[in-house]
Amino acid sequence: MNDTRRIIRQGVTDALPVFLPAVPFALVLGIAILESGILPALGWSSSALIYGGASQLTLLTLLGDGAAPGAAVTAALIVNARHLMYSAAMAPTFQQQPAWFRWAGSYFLIDQVFALTMLRINDEPQRFRAYYLGVGLTFWLLWLLFTAVALVAGPLLPQHWGLGFAVPVMFLGLLVIGIDRWPKAVAAAVAALVTWLAASLPHRSGLLLGALAGVLTGLLLERRR
Amino acid sequence: MTALLAILATGLGTYFSRAVFIIALARRRIPPYLRTAMEYIGPSVMAALVVTMLISPEGNLMPGLPEVAALAVTALVAWRSRNNLLTIVLAMATFWIVGALAA
Structure with a gap:
C-alpha cells in the first residue's frame, strides 16, 4: 500500500x-x-x-x-x-x-x-x-x-513570451527518452519527414499520415532483423 | 444550446477514440506483428506531433535559429540524461539565450 x-x-x-x-x-x-x-x-x-x-x-x-x-x-x-x-x-x-x-x-x-x-x-x-x-x-x-x-x-497577459515553444520541446524530450532501439529512431524520423511533406492537408491530418508512415517503417525494420 | 450539443458530441467522439482499442482488445489475443506495430505508435505519433507544432498549415518550417538550437539541446540532453525536467529547463534556457543574442 x-x-x-x-x-x-x-x-x-x-x-x-x-x-x-x-x-x-x-x-x-x-x-x-x-x-x-x-x-x-x-x-x-x-x-x-x-x-x-x-x-x-x-x-x-x-x-x-x-x-x-x-x-x-x-x-x-x-x-x-x-x-x-x-x-x-x-x-x-x-x-x-x-x-x-x-x-x-x-x-x-x-x-x-x-x-x-x-x-x-x-x-x-x-x-x-x-x-x-x-x-x-x-x-x-x-x-x-x-x-x-x-x-x-x-x-x-502579454501575448508572446515564446512559452508556447516549451510544448514541442517537451514532446521531443519524451520522444527521445522513449527510444530504446535504433529502428524507433528511424521510424520517428520517417514520421517527422512525412508529416512535414503532408503539411498542407486539411485539418492538419498530415499528422496521421506521418504517424502511419512511422509505424510501417518500424514494422519493415523489425521484419528484417 | 447548439454549442453545448457540439461540445457533447466532440466529447463523446474523443472518449470513443481513446477507449475503443483499450476496451475492444481487452480479452483478445493480439497477434505479434500487431504488437510490434503498436510499439511504434508512440515514437511515430510524437514525432509527427512535434513537426505539426513547428510548421505553418502551408508547410513552411517556422523555426528560426533559437528554435533549432533549443531542439538540438532537447534531443541531446534527453538522450544523455533521460530526465525530462532537466531537458525542458536547458532547452528553454537555450531558446531564450540564443533568441536574445540573435535579436
Whole structure:
C-alpha cells in the first residue's frame, strides 16, 4: 500500500513539469473562449467534457467563427484522431487491468499522459495503474484549474513570451527518452519527414499520415532483423 | 444550446477514440506483428506531433535559429540524461539565450 502511494506521488511529481508547457496553451484557449461569444462557463465545460486542448480550441474557434456545428465537430474530431493510436498502443498494457480502469483510464489518455506512461508500460499492472492515476488526475485537475484561470487572466497577459515553444520541446524530450532501439529512431524520423511533406492537408491530418508512415517503417525494420 | 450539443458530441467522439482499442482488445489475443506495430505508435505519433507544432498549415518550417538550437539541446540532453525536467529547463534556457543574442 505504501508502495502504491509512493508511485502515485511519483506520477504527480513527473506530471508537474510536463504540465508547465500547457499553461500558455490554457491561456490561448481562455482567450479563444472569450472571443468565441460562447458563454464562458459553457466554453470552460469543454475542459471536462472533451478534455483535449487542441480539439477544444478547434471546436470553439470554429463555432465562434460561425462554422456549421457539424463541420466544427468533424474538424475537432479529426484533430483528436491520433488518440485512436494511443488507444491501440495502450491496449496490451490495459489487458492486465481491471475493467473499471479500462473505462476510466481511457478518459485520461491525452498526449502528455500517453507520453509519460508509455515509459512505464512494462511495470507490473498495479504499479502501472498507480502511476497512470497519479499522472492522469494531476493533469486533469490542473487543466480544469488553468483553463478557468485563463478566462480571467488570459486577456491581461502579454501575448508572446515564446512559452508556447516549451510544448514541442517537451514532446521531443519524451520522444527521445522513449527510444530504446535504433529502428524507433528511424521510424520517428520517417514520421517527422512525412508529416512535414503532408503539411498542407486539411485539418492538419498530415499528422496521421506521418504517424502511419512511422509505424510501417518500424514494422519493415523489425521484419528484417 | 447548439454549442453545448457540439461540445457533447466532440466529447463523446474523443472518449470513443481513446477507449475503443483499450476496451475492444481487452480479452483478445493480439497477434505479434500487431504488437510490434503498436510499439511504434508512440515514437511515430510524437514525432509527427512535434513537426505539426513547428510548421505553418502551408508547410513552411517556422523555426528560426533559437528554435533549432533549443531542439538540438532537447534531443541531446534527453538522450544523455533521460530526465525530462532537466531537458525542458536547458532547452528553454537555450531558446531564450540564443533568441536574445540573435535579436
